[in-house]
Amino acid sequence: MSKFLTNSDKILQAVLQDEKLAEYGNFNPDNFETIEDALQSENAIVYAVAKIIYGKSEGKPVKELYNEINNYLKENI
Amino acid sequence: MILKSIKIKNFRSYYGEKEFTFAKGLTLIIGDNGDGKTTFFEALEWLFDTVTDNKSEYNISEKRKSELNVGESDEVNVSLVFDHEGEMELEKKFRFEKTDSNAVLTRDYKFTGYDSTCSERVSRDGKQLLEACFDSVIRKYCMFKGESELNVFDNNTALKTLVDTFSNIRQFEDYVTLTEKFEKDSDAVVTKELRNDKKQAQKVKELEEKRTRNAIDIQNVRQDMRNQEQAISDYSTSIEKLEQNQEACEAYQDIKKRIEKKRADQSRFKAMSTLDYNAQLLDEYWILRSFPNVLMEFQKKISALSREKRKQDKAETERRAIEKGKKELADSLVGGATPLPWYVPDEGTMQEMIDEEICKVCGRPASKGSEAYNFMVNKLHEFLLQTQKKAEKSEEEKPYFSNNFIDELNRLSNQLGGWSQKEIVKLATDISDRLELIQNRKRDLDKATKDLQEAEDEKARLLIQTQGLSEDMLDKGFKDFKGMSERKNRAEIRLTELKHDMEDLEKIKSQIDSEFDAIEPSNGTVKLYQRVHSTLKYIMGSFINAKERNIDEFLTMLEKETNTYFEKLNENDFRGEVRIIKRADGSARIQLYSSNGTLISNPGGAQRTTMYMSVLFAISNITTLKREQDYPLIFDAPTSSFGEFKEEVFYNIIDNIDKQCIIVTKDLLEIDKDTKEKKLNQEKLNQLTCLVYQIYKAPNYSPLDLSTIQTQIIRIK
Numbered sequence: 001m002s003k004f005l006t007n008s009d010k011i012l013q014a015v016l017q018d019e020k021l022a023e024y025g026n027f028n029p030d031n032f033e034t035i036e037d038a039l040q041s042e043n044a045i046v047y048a049v050a051k052i053i054y055g056k057s058e059g060k061p062v063k064e065l066y067n068e069i070n071n072y073l074k075e076n077i
Numbered sequence: 078m079i080l081k082s083i084k085i086k087n088f089r090s091y092y093g094e095k096e097f098t099f100a101k102g103l104t105l106i107i108g109d110n111g112d113g114k115t116t117f118f119e120a121l122e123w124l125f126d127t128v129t130d131n132k133s134e135y136n137i138s139e140k141r142k143s144e145l146n147v148g149e150s151d152e153v154n155v156s157l158v159f160d161h162e163g164e165m166e167l168e169k170k171f172r173f174e175k176t177d178s179n180a181v182l183t184r185d186y187k188f189t190g191y192d193s194t195c196s197e198r199v200s201r202d203g204k205q206l207l208e209a210c211f212d213s214v215i216r217k218y219c220m221f222k223g224e225s226e227l228n229v230f231d232n233n234t235a236l237k238t239l240v241d242t243f244s245n246i247r248q249f250e251d252y253v254t255l256t257e258k259f260e261k262d263s264d265a266v267v268t269k270e271l272r273n274d275k276k277q278a279q280k281v282k283e284l285e286e287k288r289t290r291n292a293i294d295i296q297n298v299r300q301d302m303r304n305q306e307q308a309i310s311d312y313s314t315s316i317e318k319l320e321q322n323q324e325a326c327e328a329y330q331d332i333k334k335r336i337e338k339k340r341a342d343q344s345r346f347k348a349m350s351t352l353d354y355n356a357q358l359l360d361e362y363w364i365l366r367s368f369p370n371v372l373m374e375f376q377k378k379i380s381a382l383s384r385e386k387r388k389q390d391k392a393e394t395e396r397r398a399i400e401k402g403k404k405e406l407a408d409s410l411v412g413g414a415t416p417l418p419w420y421v422p423d424e425g426t427m428q429e430m431i432d433e434e435i436c437k438v439c440g441r442p443a444s445k446g447s448e449a450y451n452f453m454v455n456k457l458h459e460f461l462l463q464t465q466k467k468a469e470k471s472e473e474e475k476p477y478f479s480n481n482f483i484d485e486l487n488r489l490s491n492q493l494g495g496w497s498q499k500e501i502v503k504l505a506t507d508i509s510d511r512l513e514l515i516q517n518r519k520r521d522l523d524k525a526t527k528d529l530q531e532a533e534d535e536k537a538r539l540l541i542q543t544q545g546l547s548e549d550m551l552d553k554g555f556k557d558f559k560g561m562s563e564r565k566n567r568a569e570i571r572l573t574e575l576k577h578d579m580e581d582l583e584k585i586k587s588q589i590d591s592e593f594d595a596i597e598p599s600n601g602t603v604k605l606y607q608r609v610h611s612t613l614k615y616i617m618g619s620f621i622n623a624k625e626r627n628i629d630e631f632l633t634m635l636e637k638e639t640n641t642y643f644e645k646l647n648e649n650d651f652r653g654e655v656r657i658i659k660r661a662d663g664s665a666r667i668q669l670y671s672s673n674g675t676l677i678s679n680p681g682g683a684q685r686t687t688m689y690m691s692v693l694f695a696i697s698n699i700t701t702l703k704r705e706q707d708y709p710l711i712f713d714a715p716t717s718s719f720g721e722f723k724e725e726v727f728y729n730i731i732d733n734i735d736k737q738c739i740i741v742t743k744d745l746l747e748i749d750k751d752t753k754e755k756k757l758n759q760e761k762l763n764q765l766t767c768l769v770y771q772i773y774k775a776p777n778y779s780p781l782d783l784s785t786i787q788t789q790i791i792r793i794k
Contacts, residue, residue: 010246014627018619025615049616056255066259073609 008057009034015049044076078211079160079737080709086154086170087138088123089116090774092787094154099709099739103732103767106741109755112772113788114741118222118713124155124169125216127204132171132186142173142181143784150174152185161210161706163194167203214242215708218696222713224682227689229696230657231314233664236628243699244631249624256617263610268593270603277596284596288589295582298575302661305572310666312565313678319558322551323682325539326558329551332536339529346522350515363508368501372493379483379490386483393477419463427457565678590614632657632665638695639688645730646687653677655688667692686716687727697736709737716744725761732767757793769793 005013016022016029016038025045032038035057038050048069055065079101086094090113097106097117108114123131136153145151154170171186190206192199211219221227229235241247271281319326358364422430422438430436431453436443443449540548594611598604639655653669660666669677669688680688693710701707716724724744731738747758762769771791778785 007247011249011252011623014246014249014623015616015619017626018622021615021619024612045612045616048612049619052256052259052616053252056252062255062258065255066262069259069613070263070609073612074605077608077612 005034008053011053012038012050015053016046021045021049044073047076048073078706078708080739081158081160081164083121083155083157085117085120087141087151088120088136088153088155089113089138090786090788091116091120092138092140095788095790097770097790098768098792099737100768101737102735103728103765104737104739104770105728105745105765105767106739106770106772107743107745107757107793108741108772108788109743109746111786112774114743114772115222115713116788117741117772118220118711120155121157121711122220124157124167125207125211125220127207127213130186130188132183134173134181134183137173137181137183138787139784140787142175145175145181147175147177159210163192165193165206165210166191167207169203211708214238215700218693218700219708220711221693221715224686224689224715227686227693227715228667229689229692230665230667233662236659236665237663239635239696240628240631243696243703244627246627249620249627253617253620253624256613256620260610260613260617263606263613267603267606267610270600270606271593271596271598274598274600274603276599280596281593284589284593288586288593291582291586291589295579295586298579298582299661302572302575302579305568305575306660306662308568309565309572312561312568313666316558316561316565316678319561323558325542326551328539329536329548332532332539333552335532336529336536339525339532342525343522343529346518346525350518350522352511352515362501362504365501366505366508369498369505372490372498372501376490376494379486382483383487386478390477419459422456424457424460424464427453427460431457562678628659632659634699635692635695638698639691642691642694642734643688645734646691646727647684648726648730650726652684652687653680655691657692683716683727690715694734694736707737709739711739713741714743715740716742725764728761728765728767732765762793765794767794 012032012035013029016027016032022029025043027041027043027046032041032046032050035050035054038046039054041047041050051069051072052065055068060068080099082096082098084094084096085091097104106114106117123136132153138153141151150172152170152172154168156166156168156170158164158166167188167190169188171183173181173183176182188203190201190203192201192206218229229239237250240249268281268285271277272285274281354363426437430438430443431450434442434444434450436449436453441449443453536548540551594607596607598607636655636657639657643652643655653671656668656670657665658668667688669680669684671677690712697708697710716727728745731740745758745761746755748754749756757771769792771793772788773791775787775789778787
């Protein structure tokens with residue numbers, strides 16, 4: 001039985017399917033079906049994308065979300 | 078959601094309670110103008126209105142209102158039964174009470190829903206139930222009034238709404254905006270740091286200037302592209318509007334030409350049928366029209382007079398000759414002696430001798446009473462007599478007719494006869510011909526006046542039919558059509574040029590970005606900022622690409638579904654292929670292409686309508702797919718541009734499409750040859766399997782009194 005995908009999951013899948021990003025981040029998009037999967041990832045790009053989608057869907061303030069992503073990337077790339 | 082039935086009570090022309098049941102496929106509600114088609118549609122719109130609590134007096138049946146006595150009340154009620162994972166009902170109503178002979182009070186507005194999915198029927202808030210089963214976004218793509226509303230892409234936000242509502246992924250746009258902001262903020266940080274790097278400051282400055290110029294150029298080109306796209310869209314809309322009214326424009330031109338010709342005819346015939354009788358009578362001698370008869374009578378009379386004159390003349394001559402003969406006989410002497418002339422002696426001598434009583438001829442006395450005296454008296458007497466006779470004789474020698482009047486008249490008679498008479502006889506023919514010609518022109522004038530009136534009436538009818546279009550627009554529109562097409566073509570050429578310019582500018586931008594990325598900062602932290610920025614730029618790009626892919630996938634799916642329906646609706650007809658074209662401003666337009674890639678920029682009315690309806694069927698199908706629910710499509714008069722043949726084909730196809738569709742229309746009506754009234758075309762209806770209602774105005778209504786109007790319904794099949 002296929003998993004129920006939220007709108008966020010679908011956005012994640014669509015974004016990770018981008019070949020240039022996958023090449024840049026060196027990840028396999030097929031390994032990440034849901035936001036939950038991506039937030040568990042050690043791949044910084046995958047995690048950052050998931051964090052953006054999740055933060056936005058949760059209604060996190062833009063500034064706060066930016067700082068969070070920026071700091072994460074500074075530490076992990 | 079499948080509609081099962083609707084009851085409409087005292088809603089405008091729906092006096093009393095009227096109920097329609099709906100088929101799962103096609104339901105047709107057929108009626109002529111003013112029979113209640115749009116009222117049916119508006120009753121549904123009123124029921125589905127969740128924004129206002131409308132209990133307007135305008136919605137009350139005038140007939141019902143007029144029947145109420147002061148203090149009495151009734152209700153307006155529209156209730157809809159439908160299936161949505163079980164039977165549901167929506168009921169909207171309000172009461173109205175007559176408070177005065179001309180006033181009503183409306184009250185007790187209620188919008189209630191009933192849910193029968195459980196074992197018992199549960200009452201719910203109407204708005205909530207409606208939004209849960211048939212939300213406003215879906216409703217927007219389910220109900221259409223007239224042909225003009227069928228194009229769902231007629232506004233710039235339509236694509237976004239459709240994608241958000243029906244594509245795989247919603248609200249992608251918001252995520253793209255967010256990542257664009259992150260990239261921009263990160264870029265600002267990097268640039269600021271690089272600016273402070275003394276080794277790279279100059280290079281950064283140069284690149285920043287380039288970037289600013291490039292950004293301005295891109296902004297300008299983008300704005301120009303938007304303008305051109307808007308111009309193309311505006312021209313297309315105008316051309317479409319002109320085309321929708323092309324028939325009316327052509328008909329107007331035809332009528333206009335006829336009116337001009339008939340006016341010219343009218344003034345020409347008027348001039349030709351007008352005659353100055355005074356001038357004709359005197360200058361052209363029409364007054365002599367009866368002369369030949371008068372002349373004939375005149376000639377007869379003159380001839381008779383002449384005859385009489387000659388007769389009398391002759392008789393007089395004879396009489397005079399007789400008289401002369403008699404005289405000569407009487408004057409002859411006895412013995413044949415020659416008498417003295419009567420004038421010797423003269424009168425004086427004779428009188429002297431008588432007075433003196435002496436005959437001075439013989440010298441003898443002649444006393445009074447003597448023979449000699451008597452002789453002298455007689456001689457004087459004879460002298461006087463002769464003198465008198467002489468006078469009488471000169472009189473006798475005068476002609477019997479001293480004047481030549483009759484001869485003159487005779488000469489005149491002869492003069493007037495002959496050539497002149499022939500000329501005047503000919504005048505009668507000329508007058509007759511001329512009068513006949515005038516009579517014919519008068520008949521032509523009457524006909525031209527009648528034709529002109531008919532053409533004027535036709536124009537008035539046309540203007541009524543094309544409500545919203547003035548005479549000037551119909552006239553101007555026809556002339557503008559060519560110019561507008563040319564302007565649209567120019568805008569399209571300019572847009573293509575701008576797209577190339579934009580591609581070049583994007584390349585420059587990319588090059589500037591690469592040069593920025595290639596700057597080696599002295600500070601390690603800045604290098605880290607650069608990497609973060611690059612990452613965010615990749616992420617932003619992937620969000621943008623994903624969004625575009627999502628839209629493209631949605632449009633591909635929509636196009637595919639649309640063309641499936643478009644093919645069905647245009648069976649046995651040239652149809653081309655529907656494409657939904659994305660524009661620079663994020664909107665989209667439906668366009669028709671030939672299979673060889675040529676844009677059919679001006680599809681015909683029926684082709685355009687089937688194109689838009691195919692998109693609607695496709696959206697409805699996608700909705701069913703996404704929501705796992707079917708929704709009805711409800712159209713009010715969607716096929717007014719269809720010809721009779723197209724209309725027949727259209728209904729036969731819609732009849733076989735597996736989708737609930739309710740169409741209120743005046744199609745499938747025809748004029749009865751005997752009664753001249755409209756009736757259903759049974760032959761065409763017999764070909765359909767769908768449910769058909771006929772609606773009509775109850776007879777004996779007054780065209781001036783709204784309170785006499787009531788819609789009647791009959792289920793035909």
